[in-house]
Amino acid sequence: MKVVPTPEVIDPIDTRGSGRDAIGLGRAAGEGLDARHGTILSLEDINVSFDGFKALTDLSLYIGVGELRCVIGPNGAGKTTMMDVITGKTRPDSGSAWFGDTLDLTRMSEVEIAQSGIGRKFQKPTVFEALSVFENLELAQKTDKSVWASLKAKLNGEQRERIDEVLATIRLEASRNRPAGLLSHGQKQFLEIGMLLMQDPQLLLLDEPVAGMTDAETEFTAELFKSLARKHSLMVVEHDMGFVGTIADHVTVLHQGQVLAEGSLETVQNDERVIEVYLGR
Amino acid sequence: MNQPLTLTAAQKAGPKLTAVALGAVLAVLIAMPLLHLLPADHALHVSAYSLTLVGKILCYAIVALALDLVWGYAGLLSLGHGLFFALGGYAMGMYLMRQSAGDGLPAFMSFLAWTELPWYWYGTSSFLWAMCLVVLAPGLLAFVFGFFAFRSRIKGVYFSIMTQALTFAGMLLFFRNETGFGGNNGFTDFRTILGFPIAAPGTRAMLFLATVALLAGSLLLGWKLARSKFGRVLTALRDAENRLMFCGYDPRGYKLFIWTLSAVLCGLAGALYVPQVGIINPSEMAPTQSIEAAVWVALGGRGTLIGPLLGAGIVNGMKSWFTVAFPEYWLFALGALFIIVTLFLPKGVIGLVRRRGEP
Numbered sequence: 001m002k003v004v005p006t007p008e009v010i011d012p013i014d015t016r017g018s019g020r021d022a023i024g025l026g027r028a029a030g031e032g033l034d035a036r037h038g039t040i041l042s043l044e045d046i047n048v049s050f051d052g053f054k055a056l057t058d059l060s061l062y063i064g065v066g067e068l069r070c071v072i073g074p075n076g077a078g079k080t081t082m083m084d085v086i087t088g089k090t091r092p093d094s095g096s097a098w099f100g101d102t103l104d105l106t107r108m109s110e111v112e113i114a115q116s117g118i119g120r121k122f123q124k125p126t127v128f129e130a131l132s133v134f135e136n137l138e139l140a141q142k143t144d145k146s147v148w149a150s151l152k153a154k155l156n157g158e159q160r161e162r163i164d165e166v167l168a169t170i171r172l173e174a175s176r177n178r179p180a181g182l183l184s185h186g187q188k189q190f191l192e193i194g195m196l197l198m199q200d201p202q203l204l205l206l207d208e209p210v211a212g213m214t215d216a217e218t219e220f221t222a223e224l225f226k227s228l229a230r231k232h233s234l235m236v237v238e239h240d241m242g243f244v245g246t247i248a249d250h251v252t253v254l255h256q257g258q259v260l261a262e263g264s265l266e267t268v269q270n271d272e273r274v275i276e277v278y279l280g281r
Numbered sequence: 282m283n284q285p286l287t288l289t290a291a292q293k294a295g296p297k298l299t300a301v302a303l304g305a306v307l308a309v310l311i312a313m314p315l316l317h318l319l320p321a322d323h324a325l326h327v328s329a330y331s332l333t334l335v336g337k338i339l340c341y342a343i344v345a346l347a348l349d350l351v352w353g354y355a356g357l358l359s360l361g362h363g364l365f366f367a368l369g370g371y372a373m374g375m376y377l378m379r380q381s382a383g384d385g386l387p388a389f390m391s392f393l394a395w396t397e398l399p400w401y402w403y404g405t406s407s408f409l410w411a412m413c414l415v416v417l418a419p420g421l422l423a424f425v426f427g428f429f430a431f432r433s434r435i436k437g438v439y440f441s442i443m444t445q446a447l448t449f450a451g452m453l454l455f456f457r458n459e460t461g462f463g464g465n466n467g468f469t470d471f472r473t474i475l476g477f478p479i480a481a482p483g484t485r486a487m488l489f490l491a492t493v494a495l496l497a498g499s500l501l502l503g504w505k506l507a508r509s510k511f512g513r514v515l516t517a518l519r520d521a522e523n524r525l526m527f528c529g530y531d532p533r534g535y536k537l538f539i540w541t542l543s544a545v546l547c548g549l550a551g552a553l554y555v556p557q558v559g560i561i562n563p564s565e566m567a568p569t570q571s572i573e574a575a576v577w578v579a580l581g582g583r584g585t586l587i588g589p590l591l592g593a594g595i596v597n598g599m600k601s602w603f604t605v606a607f608p609e610y611w612l613f614a615l616g617a618l619f620i621i622v623t624l625f626l627p628k629g630v631i632g633l634v635r636r637r638g639e640p
Binding site: 110111120129131139142145150195 | 535
């Protein structure tokens with residue numbers, strides 16, 4: 001039998017190569033994080049409302065690679081809602097949220113966002129209470145997290161070393177085999193931070209990390225965060241001004257879902273409007 | 282090292298003691314069907330009644346274990362596991378009905394004046410296909426139900442209520458004669474299985490041994506799962522699902538896997554229950570049956586592997602004694618038992634044994 005070669009037909013409506021993928025927009029532009037332009041997180045004109053209550057109004061915020069940013073603001077300013085938007089828990093009504101230059105956070109699921117490199121510490125320390133400290137860190141480890149992988153997973157020497165390293169960093173070596181539920185409040189905070197470290201995220205969101213810590217623990221946390229900055233980018237929401245003063249090079253003040261002021265802590269503290277919001281007239 | 286000597290001794294003895302106890306129970310369970318084969322007037326003869334009763338309880342123990350995998354480990358309380366058990370039972374029942382009907386139609390279909398088998402009965406005269414159905418019917422139903430439930434993030438009491446509704450709907454469906462499963466009489470009057478008479482001592486002994494093997498296999502599987510990273514992810518899922526998601530795990534796959542596996546185990550248990558007990562009808566899908574299964578697990582101790590087995594054994598053992606001695610008081614006794622365990626033994630019966638061993 002003779003094979004008749006089919007002539008190349010040019011389909012006039014073939015759109016391959018002309019879609020948005022090809023010109024560098026959208027998630028499909030590249031796998032993983034691309035932050036070559038120096039900005040790891042860009043929030044632009046974000047609006048969120050719950051039953052008519054405007055939690056965030058035209059919020060815009062940019063965080064640079066390796067930056068340690070503190071976000072302060074009175075209760076109800078929208079700090080936690082902002083974190084919910086970044087981690088995919090809440091979808092904004094309008095506006096855009098980009099992780100690096102290519103990842104559109106408003107279109108990704110919570111799990112995808114976590115896997116792409118954003119770690120979050122909750123306001124209330126949340127650890128796996130029935131598991132030991134070691135197992136908590138094991139689960140947080142950056143690795144294949146599919147069902148199959150978990151069924152077969154075995155820790156290798158390198159992974160064990162990494163867990164030991166983090167245990168040393170968060171000073172919980174002595175409690176490695178204790179159930180996490182038996183830890184003190186401060187220790188749980190550290191364990192949760194340790195779990196974030198295991199995940200090795202590019203951007204860490206920390207919601208009131210030193211709440212309920214002793215002075216010594218707070219001081220140690222400040223040291224820890226400072227050592228993390230530059231390698232990672234951090235966004236810390238905190239009420240403790242003393243703590244903010246020790247770590248922040250850049251502070252953002254939120255008020256009623258908007259950025260009220262931005263700059264060094266000193267500039268911000270001397271800002272008329274900030275004083276007004278915090279102290280009232 | 283610096284713990285009191287007695288404590289370390291107990292900890293060291295713990296696993297060994299458990300292994301010895303398990304081995305002893307297994308030996309008894311294997312001996313029972315063999316003793317049943319002895320002549321009826323022999324002193325060590327085990328009666329068909331006792332063998333069937335224990336076989337039935339073993340099937341329930343598998344259900345308890347399967348329920349514990351989803352409830353105790355993953356935190357999903359199912360109040361509809363009776364449905365999966367009954368589906369496995371019905372699949373086996375279809376084969377047994379075809380065996381006793383020979384080339385004709387099963388008797389209940391002749392009564393309805395049906396002239397041919399409904400499409401879903403085709404192939405059920407083959408034992409192999411019936412075994413496939415035993416796995417597929419509960420497995421597929423659980424998979425589809427779980428897929429939508431977990432995708433919609435249905436949790437807690439809402440999930441429990443939906444499973445309860447599911448088994449209730451199943452029961453109503455199977456009650457209808459038109460469904461083609463014998464209506465409220467279900468299937469009974471089985472004669473042979475694989476050509477062997479179903480009530481012969483040898484067949485009974487084989488069925489019993491198969492049940493013991495399934496129970497041992499399920500226990501081993503549960504033990505492997507609980508020790509794997511998968512098991513730890515399930516525990517994490519139960520305690521802090523949000524945290525787990527922010528660690529980058531997608532809970533849906535994990536839930537769906539354990540949920541479907543649990544349903545399949547129930548189906549297999551149902552398939553072994555039917556030939557031993559000799560009947561399957563829609564009352565197995567009654568909501569109370571599934572709730573009782575949850576009581577077994579809670580009573581034995583959820584989140585452990587041995588606990589649910591103990592719970593199923595204790596409750597069903599008491600039930601068979603009570604319903605003979607004081608039939609009208611059984612439900613009161615069950616209620617009292619449940620209250621006592623909830624108030625005084627939050628970790629179940631197994632908690633009593635463990636309390637001493639753990640630091």
